[in-house]
Amino acid sequence: MKSVTRPNIKRILYTAFLAISIPTLFLLFLLTTYTIRRQIKSDREDIHIQLTQESSNMEKLLQRSEDQLTNLTALGTDFQIFHYSDTKLQKFQYAYNITEILKPLLNQDTCLGGFFLYSTQADYYQPLYKLHYSYPDQKLMKDFITQPEHPARERNCWIPFSLSDRTVLIRMVGYDTSILAVMVDLSLDDSFSLNIPAASDIRLFYASKAGQPYTSALYSENCVFPYAKNYFTKLTYDQKTYQLIRSSIGDYDLQLCQLMPYRGILSHLNLFQKILIIVLCILITSMSLILVYLYKKLIFPIQTLTTTMSEVGKGNLSLRTNEIYDIEELHNLSVTFNQMLDNIQQLKLETYEKKLDLQQARLQYLQLQIRPHFYLNCLKGLFSMAEKKQYGEIQESILALSEYFRYIFKNNKDCVSLTEEIHSVSSYLTLQKLYFGIEPDLIMDISADVTEIQVPPLSILTFVENSIKHRSNLNEIKLQIKAIPAIIDTQHYLNITISDNCGGFPSDTLNVLNHLDKHDFLYKDYNVGIYNVYYRLNLTYNGQGRLAFYNIGQQGCVELFIPLAQKGID
Template structure:
């Protein structure tokens, strides 16, 4: 089965065959370019981190060697592990602290060296920096508790914070004799110590990712080493954007985090790369502009053409296409289409006029069928009166008949007011009262405001005449009731005309035929009724509804006519 697709979708699909691959290519290329630039910047940062990390790990290795030699091979330290004379213990401790001082002088990162000797109740320290009394007291108290519990003795370097000062601690010793080194992380050399602050910032975090140096500033720019532990680099989301490179030192047990101010990718691209990036942005901007132009020049005219055709399909022959188009082909199609619709309209008017002529001929033929039927009845009645020599009644009947014929011989091709039709019925009933020995009784109930409602002539009269002719029962007075009321539904308003009698009713087979939707065969008894139905069908285009039914005694005929403002 062939699949149909609109021209709009077809054009867009063709354009997408070229645009999408190009946009994807440029997007991938730009992504690769940005990624390559970031990798290059990150590689520079990693080199800086490597330099400072290697320097710290070398210093820590030197300190480890010094402390290991001291604990394992220094004679003074070995003697101090046992109880000895206070003076000799003091001299041995001084020898050790002098070596401490030499190491502190060599390694500027050391904040302090500490010696704890429980056997000789000695505590000695050497500080490599200026610390307050409270800081020294807090550090000493922590170290005393640490050597008593011995949880970290002999293990790697670990972090402990004293106030705002983070220390890397190393504890060696046993049996109450301990040598401790405290490296002050604030004393480590950093890029911001020797260069412009804008060129990069290095700070440290413990193994859990908690910031150790520059804590407030790092928290403000959104640094999180633990979350990005596996990332080669990442961008911060603070007030100023930074590219963060970090590395974990197994020897020190801390993170080295290096931040480079991220000034945007354009500052790191060459001319060709910037040009390609600008072309990519330009193409992306051209996509909605191109769609707008396509919509204005092609899609909108096509949509208007389809809309105009749908309007014409719905019956609006006045609909025309706009011919003010910039595309020559659309203007030609529009002009040709409008000319074609003008010719179609003229042909349709001509065909409609011929159809009206045919309908008028059919109506005239139906009217002619009714007139002889009624005239014969009147002549029979006059003949009966003449036989009885009732010349006065004949005169009155001729006057009544002349009034009736005056209405009858008007232009019956047009609709007449309901009041005129009811007046015609009254004339007919006068004729019946003059000629019949048991004349029928007719009652009229018309809703106020329906006097000018227009209906086909001789319509109600035909049903009244049919009741008089076929519904009368011997020995009973025939009563005929005519009602005219308005009915209103949610969708439309109708005028309901009904003719009811108390006669014999319709034969069942004839009743079924009268209520059928198809054509009903003519018969001698129903020629008038079929004429009325035919005329209503022609005049109201099938919108009028007839209902025939038998009552408990008699019959009822109802007509439902659309209530329009004016019908000529």
Template sequence: MKRVRKRLLLTVCAMVLPLAVTLIIYNIYSMTALNRQAAQSAAGTGYIYEQFYEKSIKTVESYMISEMVGNDFRRLNYPLESLQAYLCGQNILENFTKYLTSDVDGLVALEFYSESNDLVRIKHATGTRYVPTKQSGICRAVYEEMKQGELNSDWYVIPVEDDYFLIRILKYGSMYIGAVMDFDQFMKPSSEVEGRSSYLVYATQDGQALNQKNLLEEKQIELKQNSKGYYITGKGMERYLVVYEQLPYGDLVQYYISPYGSFWNYMGTLQWFLLLCSFIFILLIPILYFYMYRFFVAPLEGLKATMEEIAEGDLNAYAEENSDVEEFRLMATTFNHMMNQIQKLKIDAYEQERRIQNATIQYLQIQIRPHFFLNCLKNFYALAEQKEYHSIQELTLALSSYLRKVITYEEDTISVRKEMESVESYLKLSQLGLSVPVNYNIAVDEKLEEFQILPLSVLTFVENAVKYGVQSQKTLLISIRVSLLPGETPEDTYVCITILDNGPGFPEDLLHFLNKEEFAEEKTAGIGIQNVWKRIKIRYEEKATILYSNSNGACVEMYLPYEKY
């Protein structure tokens, strides 16, 4: 009898103990999984706000760069009369005012400082409602940062009274431009749970809060980092789930703080009963999961992973065809065949597009050359009329040397060095064929001598400068400079090619059309300028630009992307 009881006890223990252990493990796992799921959901929400933060930062930086290449900023790079400096400053402030009304999240002020003219101005956003002392403090703090000379290459934090602000300062020559972002002005969470709101806090890497400091002290919310990526903090029953994200600008951390509700508070009698029943069938779950995963989930996940690789640009990705289910094998085979066809069609379309572009560029290049040859024939005629036979001989030899370099261009691009050789040959040729002297200066950065550009892109503007510059009957000076404008990334690095002369400059009406790139009519500008513009747009699309201006003569600035296209 005792032996039977012992066996019965062992049997009951063998049935109950595993169930009890399983229940404890399940409860722990459920709470952990729910916390992790809640953290993932909160992290997704925090990531959205991080994207808004990054978008605002990029938008402001792009605006600052575009503003710095404007005429007013470039003029203030040099000493001006007080009235001219004041008018340029007012124009910049008007641009600031328009941009500040565009509702960029976080942006509260824009400031510039002209070192050459000792001129500093700031414009605050109308919705900030700072007291005058706070506005003055912001202006003074940014101005002091500008005067230091050694600028930070990224966004960074400065204190103003009892608040912190995120600033970025860029320099161009002797001009500085700064943007001020208020952490409290970035997009804020608006959802509530059980009457409690979510919060967004920005902090340094060591956990120093830059906003919401009073709230953190009142709620006893701690800012920290751990290996899980989330934690629960707060006081008493008022608990909060905190997830954090490293921000791409400013070396800061974004903390998303949301109300935390306990798992057990939401379980009723029915839920408890279902939870108990689930443990009865828990032994069947691994078996069902194994077969479901093997026959259905794994093939679908493999196909999904392949689609994600294709979406990221890898057209060589293929789906596995070794599934145990015939339908999945057939689907994978059909999908791979479809991708082969798409890849072939894409290659054919790309090759066709490249052939069309190359044909267009070659046509435009050929269209430019007769313009120069006609000018040479006119010079021959004029020298022959004056019986300058020796000059005709020299002009013939110079023209022959020039044509060897120019007329044999068959490549899509040539180096800056070769283009400058063609320019020098042309200018020497012009010195022989013209009665008006032509002097020139060419300065090329050594690192850019082999940089590839479009053939005749510089020579066309030099020819234009000679054509109109000699009409003033004075010594024509032409300056050509090729320099590198470094950026934070290779995509932001540009090559600037400047052609400057002391001729009569561009007519104002023509200048308006050139800078707007309006070539709807054939007579809007010369065929050479139009062809250079068309070829650059075909080659670089929207990554390159040409700026035209008058500065004691005509000035042409070409900005080409430095990275290989």
């Protein structure tokens, strides 16, 4: 019959649990991941929006400064007169008027660092600074402004100019011999950094689009942050991971950047999102605990019950299941199963006892079969003596027979010693001499260390009687009984050999005697004695006793192998 593979309860529970938990956890994970990514993107966009606003302010400042310079040089009469003046005194007078106009503008915008007025005629140079710059920086500025010629490109755009600790932007307008310039100091723009804690590791700075910082400590460190189309860049600086967010300032070669440590995921989350993460972790932990709880309370007890049932199915009825279970159904199942095993064990014990009683009854019946068989032979002998009127011999035989019967009735038990059994054989031969005048020649070869070994009663006498009864030689009968210890396949036996010179067994009889297990003579009137011995050997020694028949020439031989490890025999 083809075996059917059935799913066990462990697989079913695991499958059901995983079918519910995995999709749930996966959806929660996707929701949490999406929320976190959206929050991170939102934070970056917020920073970028702030930078864009500040960039727009800086763009307006640069454009406004260009417009103011253009108006002063193209439309202002003071600059026109300053340009066409010949004397140094006139240039000083109109330069003063121009600086008075520029002073309010200098205080109006935070990032304006100064104005510069220069004329090659009379070599006149007039700076106007908002702050006090170091003398080397002022000299650098003067050398740059007063150089003989400026390329055309320097008059049409903002020029980055490096000072000792920063880079400033310079815009120049005017004529070939007269120049009005404005300096934008990007390091003075601190209005957008008011919301950044002083002790934080966040850095705001201006840089060229090529990534060269113009402000902050990054300028002195010669760091370069290459331009990228994406406003967000993740990079490594000073052996730490940072995120760089940038915003371009119009069409100028300038961008506003914020460099801040790359924070972990949790730093981007708000309270609700953190609660969602905690709930997800709790769910994962809870599902693991539920799985462990199911295994401990349900799966493991069921596996234990299944294992116990499997062992019981193999015949081990001594096992019992644990009845201490928290689940009522499992407890009731365990109690019922144990009660069933107790009932089976009790029934098995009762059946075994009944089997023993039946074997004992059959054994007693066999013994009763042996005794009438011998009794009838004795009565036939007495009858023969009476016919011959041998009254003295009758008295002697009755006396010998009474002693023999006393031994038989006294030894109504499973086994007797080998010495007692040999004595019963001697008594039987004496009776044969008295009844029939037959005096067999008995040779006994009994090892001294086996005389007290227990043997089934009449087990030797049966074959001695059979030799005399079926003798073919009516003159001289020779019997030999030999008993020695033997070892066969590590098993110790008492080996008893009974042989005679009475012609041996016919071949068909040998075939039957050596296969007594295939025949049943229990309730028949022939071969009763021999089958009795065979059957009693099986019953007494649990099938370990052996009986063999064979011929040696004209000698018939019977061998008994009685186990010495049974019934306490040593």
